[in-house]
Amino acid sequence: MTINVAPDWWKTLFDEVYLTTDARTVCNHELTCREIDIFCKLISINPDDSLLDFCGGHGRHSLELYRRGYKKCTVFDYSHTLLRVGAENAANLKCNIRFIQGDARNSQLEDEKYDHVMILGNSLGYVPDEKSDFSILSESFRVLRSKGRLLLDVTDGKSVRERLMPIAWHEIGDDVVVCRQREVNNNYIYAREMVLSKKDGLIRDKNYCIRIYEKNYLKELLGAAGFTDVNIFSQNSIAGINEADRGCMNHRLIITACKP
Numbered sequence: 673m674t675i676n677v678a679p680d681w682w683k684t685l686f687d688e689v690y691l692t693t694d695a696r697t698v699c700n701h702e703l704t705c706r707e708i709d710i711f712c713k714l715i716s717i718n719p720d721d722s723l724l725d726f727c728g729g730h731g732r733h734s735l736e737l738y739r740r741g742y743k744k745c746t747v748f749d750y751s752h753t754l755l756r757v758g759a760e761n762a763a764n765l766k767c768n769i770r771f772i773q774g775d776a777r778n779s780q781l782e783d784e785k786y787d788h789v790m791i792l793g794n795s796l797g798y799v800p801d802e803k804s805d806f807s808i809l810s811e812s813f814r815v816l817r818s819k820g821r822l823l824l825d826v827t828d829g830k831s832v833r834e835r836l837m838p839i840a841w842h843e844i845g846d847d848v849v850v851c852r853q854r855e856v857n858n859n860y861i862y863a864r865e866m867v868l869s870k871k872d873g874l875i876r877d878k879n880y881c882i883r884i885y886e887k888n889y890l891k892e893l894l895g896a897a898g899f900t901d902v903n904i905f906s907q908n909s910i911a912g913i914n915e916a917d918r919g920c921m922n923h924r925l926i927i928t929a930c931k932p
């Protein structure tokens with residue numbers, strides 16, 4: 673393995689640069705609407721239900737859910753920057769959404785408060801140790817009411833293994849180029865990301881890693897966290913990103929599970 677990663681990389685990567693480098697996915701209203709269409713077909717949400725958008729970044733899913741009439745949304749994330757951007761967007765759109773900062777492994781949220789916990793847009797598997805996923809799923813279980821539902825949307829590990837391109841790059845506007853070198857090692861994608869401005873030079877050069885999941889492992893993990901009725905759906909061609917990035921956000925596993 674050649675790409676080394678600091679254990680706390682995820683505490684600093686999700687900033688304004690990320691909102692540019694990943695804009696094709698996370699600032700793409702059409703894609704967010706398509707995702708919400710898919711999620712809403714898999715779970716039934718009542719307008720009065722309280723929703724926790726766990727590791728929700730700048731709250732793009734909550735904003736769209738709110739727009740569709742689901743008004744009890746809370747976004748929880750570690751990144752101060754994303755939460756600030758989300759709160760500004762929500763204020764501009766007159767959406768009354770709560771934004772809370774914290775670590776999802778130990779969220780300090782109230783017990784049994786939510787009807788739905790949603791971990792969307794591949795937001796599990798950033799803390800590079802196996803115990804953290806279990807902690808985040810156990811927290812999800814704890815804050816759900818009895819009969820509450822978890823919705824989890826992660827990249828399809830099998831597809832990543834088959835399709836990931838070791839080098840991928842794309843341009844943003846006339847100035848910015850994002851280059852990624854990637855490798856799969858055991859159950860993680862390791863990546864080096866260089867972001868360059870043609871005018872001003874290097875913007876960022878950072879390494880990160882993301883856990884990838886297969887169906888059986890997810891079933892075991894969710895069962896160990898207490899969930900029942902685990903259903904896993906494969907969803908292909910969701911992001912519509914070009915071939916260079918296929919295998920990351922194009923092929924997803926969408927999981928529903930229940931707190932008894």
Ligand SMILES: C[S@@+](CC[C@H](N)C(=O)[O-])C[C@H]1O[C@@H](n2cnc3c(N)ncnc32)[C@H](O)[C@@H]1O
Nearest residue numbers: 686727728729749750751775776792793795798
């Ligand atoms: C790829 S982003 C996706 C954000 C959002 N769900 C979306 O689809 O736009 C992953 C998010 O997970 C958050 N995250 C990862 N691990 C976390 C943790 N342990 N506690 C809180 N947030 C976490 C990051 O801060 C980041 O905003």
